[in-house]
Amino acid sequence: MQDSLFRVELLPVRHGDCILLSWGPSQSPRHLLIDGGPHTAYETLRQRLRGLPAAQRRLELLVVSHIDNDHIGGIVRLLGDPEPGLEIEELWFNGWEQLSQPLHGFGQPPQAQGQPAGERSPMEGHYLAHRSARRGVPLNRTFDGKAICLAKGLEPPRIELDGGLSLTLLSPSIDKLKDLREAWDGKLTKARFDPLDRDAAERRLQADRRYRGAESAGLSPGLLHDLAHMAPVLDEAVANGSSIALLAEYQGVRCALLADAHMRVVEDAIRRIARSRGETRLRLDAVKLSHHGSKGNLSDAFLRLIDCRRFLVSTDGSQFGHPDDEAIARVLALAPKPVHLVFNHRCDRTRGWEDQGLQHTLGYEAHYPATEGMGAVVDMLAGIPA
Numbered sequence: 284m285q286d287s288l289f290r291v292e293l294l295p296v297r298h299g300d301c302i303l304l305s306w307g308p309s310q311s312p313r314h315l316l317i318d319g320g321p322h323t324a325y326e327t328l329r330q331r332l333r334g335l336p337a338a339q340r341r342l343e344l345l346v347v348s349h350i351d352n353d354h355i356g357g358i359v360r361l362l363g364d365p366e367p368g369l370e371i372e373e374l375w376f377n378g379w380e381q382l383s384q385p386l387h388g389f390g391q392p393p394q395a396q397g398q399p400a401g402e403r404s405p406m407e408g409h410y411l412a413h414r415s416a417r418r419g420v421p422l423n424r425t426f427d428g429k430a431i432c433l434a435k436g437l438e439p440p441r442i443e444l445d446g447g448l449s450l451t452l453l454s455p456s457i458d459k460l461k462d463l464r465e466a467w468d469g470k471l472t473k474a475r476f477d478p479l480d481r482d483a484a485e486r487r488l489q490a491d492r493r494y495r496g497a498e499s500a501g502l503s504p505g506l507l508h509d510l511a512h513m514a515p516v517l518d519e520a521v522a523n524g525s526s527i528a529l530l531a532e533y534q535g536v537r538c539a540l541l542a543d544a545h546m547r548v549v550e551d552a553i554r555r556i557a558r559s560r561g562e563t564r565l566r567l568d569a570v571k572l573s574h575h576g577s578k579g580n581l582s583d584a585f586l587r588l589i590d591c592r593r594f595l596v597s598t599d600g601s602q603f604g605h606p607d608d609e610a611i612a613r614v615l616a617l618a619p620k621p622v623h624l625v626f627n628h629r630c631d632r633t634r635g636w637e638d639q640g641l642q643h644t645l646g647y648e649a650h651y652p653a654t655e656g657m658g659a660v661v662d663m664l665a666g667i668p669a
Contacts, residue, residue, distance in 0.1 A: 289533040293627035295658040296320025298602040299353030306533045307446040317346045319357025322493040332367040347376040348542035349526045355407045362414035371420045378408040381430035382464045386457045388434025439552045453552040454528035454544035463525040536663045541573035546582040553588045567591035576606025586617040593623040600632030620646035627659035
């Protein structure tokens with residue numbers, strides 16, 4: 284194991300997600316990229332990929348979790364930029380082509396149902412599909428080109444990648460993709476955009492210039508106790524619910540990467556996985572908190588289903604004020620001690636957790652980049668601390 288690597292990097296892409304997984308021999312690891320942050324932070328991703336040795340500028344898999352710009356924007360720019368010299372073996376993404384087909388989930392045979400009439404996905408999804416097709420990147424090849432979603436009544440699918448990394452699907456459900464399909468129907472209908480017109484997509488893409496925070500309140504143990512016991516109002520945003528969330532495993536080490544997924548879908552998947560593996564609480568070595576540590580994307584039920592002490596947060600808090608104090612307090616109240624909080628930005632929304640008195644009293648350690656702009660790098664095989 285000393286010569287092996289399993290590394291999770293949370294690139295510092297402002298308020299978005301951009302996660303690079305590396306695994307295999309330490310001198311020649313394989314790579315998987317999940318999301319690319321917002322289009323405005325693309326240079327961070329570009330420089331990181333340029334920093335890879337030429338022989339390693341290859342992604343075994345590129346995953347775009349969902350259509351929000353703080354996840355998809357950087358990838359649209361990446362696919363239009365030949366400069367990093369990147370080879371991409373496969374792309375996982377639920378776009379118009381997948382949403383327009385009957386949805387049945389991986390491992391379940393299609394069932395007779397009417398073809399949806401006129402449902403359409405968001406414009407960034409069309410940009411992504413257009414550019415991936417031009418580059419010849421296979422889309423959802425592992426899933427026979429169909430939508431990536433959990434099949435009702437079946438165990439979450441587990442996919443083995445070359446080099447020993449496995450990915451188990453935690454989200455989305457069929458119902459969440461149906462919600463996405465319905466929600467975006469009117470948006471592109473109003474824009475009078477034909478999703479089958481590739482020339483129109485190219486014209487819009489060329490014309491779209493994008494592709495050419497709040498301070499934390501003072502923290503105290505008493506306040507955090509109150510925050511931890513507030514009943515969460517769970518996120519119902521349609522795009523977030525469509526997130527592709529994954530459990531990544533290598534050499535017995537597990538990391539849950541939750542994108543912006545809804546808790547009830549993830550909870551159901553976690554229960555099934557724990558039951559199938561004979562574990563009362565599913566052992567996890569790290570969790571990338573859903574929706575940048577939003578209080579609406581973290582539940583007591585989820586925390587009670589897992590046995591985990593390390594939680595990763597990807598945001599600079601510049602939009603929507605994430606991570607929420609309530610979410611972090613909930614982690615500290617319910618996770619086994621000592622808890623390790625790993626932030627990829629030291630910013631107004633995360634700096635308060637650096638307080639040594641809080642760390643001692645509440646039984647946690649806070650980890651930040653050595654210098655701003657480095658992001659967070661977690662060596663999963665080294666164990667805790669991060």
